[in-house]
Amino acid sequence: MEEDSQEGIISLVNSIFDVDEFIKTEFTLEFKITNPEFQTKFEDLARELENMSYVGKLLKKDDGIYIEIQKFTIKKPRKLLNATWTPRFLFAIVISFVMIDGYYRTSGTNAIIEIGDPFEMAIVYTFALLGILGTHELGHIIAAKAHRLKTSWPYFIPGLPVIGIPTFGAFIQSKGLTINRSILFDVAIAGPIAGLVITIIVSLYGAYTAPILDQGIAEGLFAEQILVEWEQGEPLLMTASLAVFGKGGPGHEVIMTPIMFAAWIGFLITFLNLLPAWQLDGGHMARTLLGQKIHRYATYGSMLVLVLLNYWLMAILILVMSAKNPSATPLDDISPLTRNRKLAYIGIIVLAVLCAPLPSGLFSGLLP
Numbered sequence: 001m002e003e004d005s006q007e008g009i010i011s012l013v014n015s016i017f018d019v020d021e022f023i024k025t026e027f028t029l030e031f032k033i034t035n036p037e038f039q040t041k042f043e044d045l046a047r048e049l050e051n052m053s054y055v056g057k058l059l060k061k062d063d064g065i066y067i068e069i070q071k072f073t074i075k076k077p078r079k080l081l082n083a084t085w086t087p088r089f090l091f092a093i094v095i096s097f098v099m100i101d102g103y104y105r106t107s108g109t110n111a112i113i114e115i116g117d118p119f120e121m122a123i124v125y126t127f128a129l130l131g132i133l134g135t136h137e138l139g140h141i142i143a144a145k146a147h148r149l150k151t152s153w154p155y156f157i158p159g160l161p162v163i164g165i166p167t168f169g170a171f172i173q174s175k176g177l178t179i180n181r182s183i184l185f186d187v188a189i190a191g192p193i194a195g196l197v198i199t200i201i202v203s204l205y206g207a208y209t210a211p212i213l214d215q216g217i218a219e220g221l222f223a224e225q226i227l228v229e230w231e232q233g234e235p236l237l238m239t240a241s242l243a244v245f246g247k248g249g250p251g252h253e254v255i256m257t258p259i260m261f262a263a264w265i266g267f268l269i270t271f272l273n274l275l276p277a278w279q280l281d282g283g284h285m286a287r288t289l290l291g292q293k294i295h296r297y298a299t300y301g302s303m304l305v306l307v308l309l310n311y312w313l314m315a316i317l318i319l320v321m322s323a324k325n326p327s328a329t330p331l332d333d334i335s336p337l338t339r340n341r342k343l344a345y346i347g348i349i350v351l352a353v354l355c356a357p358l359p360s361g362l363f364s365g366l367l368p
Helices: 003-016 039-051 083-110 118-146 179-209 217-223 236-244 258-274 282-289 293-307 310-323 339-355
Strands: 019-024 028-033 054-061 062-069 155-158 167-171 213-214 253-255
Touching: 003 019, 003 028, 003 039, 019 155, 039 054, 039 062, 039 253, 062 293, 083 118, 083 155, 083 167, 118 155, 118 258, 118 339, 155 293, 167 258, 179 236, 179 258, 179 282, 179 339, 213 217, 236 258, 236 339, 258 282, 258 339, 282 293
Parallel strands: none
Antiparallel strands: 019 028, 028 062, 054 062, 155 167, 213 253
8 A cells, every 4th residue: 555545544534533543554554443423424434535546444343443444446347248338239129129029919919809009009018118127227326326326327138028028127237335234225225116116107007908808708718728827926016906997806807918017027026126135126125234144044035935936047046146246245334224224124025025926816805
């Protein structure tokens, strides 16, 4: 560590904290601080250090709280992800895939009951699905900017149109250091909440416009294999959306239109993101509340839930990825979450249950 930089860092730390002890090593500077309220002060220090290409970390030792400072080594970004054209290219592919998927699903539904022109419905489907995913990522970006954390543009992930789902969601990359648990929590929670609002709107519109068939007609179409039973699970919020318009009960069959399918994907992605696993949004929230060790067990529990719901591939993916990179660790991993954030996480657990693709008809007896 350069001598001039050392003097500047020592002066900076002493201007913010009450330093009780100073330890200098070959690569680090350590300061024992005595301030009882250090979260906000450390946040200010961390931002100053980042501008100087240094990183500070809070450590809790037996004899007190220490700040460890060392040179910040910038990781060389991956060329593919760092290229400016990559998010645009992926977005164009996803739009194409969603349009193809929407056209195919509308044509299939029209073979049963007319719902509209396939091309026009594909456009509506594309706006609905990408609106859900885009708003999710926008929530993250707005929360990150509120905490002065730089991020990349969203990277949309192409899926498997026609035979599966046309997109596997999207993600953003953080271009800065996460200072404390509160920032990690706020950025994580903002995406699913924002996306869920749009998903509920799409679900209500889809439920309102979804055609229904008399049970007798539906059974005949099932027998002829023209109509296929939906076996992918039904989120409680989707069931509630149908119930608002008197649909989904006994005596008739609701057709899964492309708009309803977009809402179903939105609920599924929200549910997966809210799981307290790995570095999913819910995983970040759980990590800030539970700590690293208990979060690891929460990840295993999430994988078990996915297996029970028959989402084996997602469970395997989380297992592999969590082994490589278990969780995000903020620089201040000492300061606890506020009471309001802890209460918000209880709400997140409830929302995860409401968005889960539960076996169809599981709660049908509770609805009219």
